[in-house]
Amino acid sequence: MAREKLPRDDVDAALGEHPDWKLTEDGIAIERRFVFRNFSEAFAFMTRVAMVAEKMNHHPEWSNVYKTVEVRLTTHDAGGLTELDFDFARHIDRLLAS
Numbered sequence: 001m002a003r004e005k006l007p008r009d010d011v012d013a014a015l016g017e018h019p020d021w022k023l024t025e026d027g028i029a030i031e032r033r034f035v036f037r038n039f040s041e042a043f044a045f046m047t048r049v050a051m052v053a054e055k056m057n058h059h060p061e062w063s064n065v066y067k068t069v070e071v072r073l074t075t076h077d078a079g080g081l082t083e084l085d086f087d088f089a090r091h092i093d094r095l096l097a098s
């Protein structure tokens with residue numbers, strides 16, 4: 001999938017399909033905060049997301065404090081949001097459900 005920056009209308013439409021993700025202030029990324037029962041579950045989630053990132057060759061900007069993981073998705077090569085970011089968000093949301 002090309003790393004083509006999405007027009008704002010497409011971003012808004014995609015955001016509608018991913019209600020748990022918010023557009024960042026700078027408008028070039030989407031972000032979501034996950035809170036788990038403990039550090040171990042948070043880290044297990046990060047390990048699974050890392051495997052998806054490697055498979056997609058598309059990597060998150062993220063932070064972890066104890067049982068909280070904050071994830072920011074953007075396409076560095078495009079300087080903004082692409083389909084890959086929303087694909088990645090969908091994969092991440094599915095991990096939560098599994």
Ligand SMILES: C[C@H](O)[C@H](O)[C@H]1CNC2=NC(N)=NC(=O)C2=N1
Nearest residue numbers: 057058059060074075076077078
């Ligand atoms: C060379 C390699 O394919 C690129 O640097 C990939 C790696 N992972 C990436 N991750 C993200 N989020 N954006 C990118 O543009 C990107 N590019």
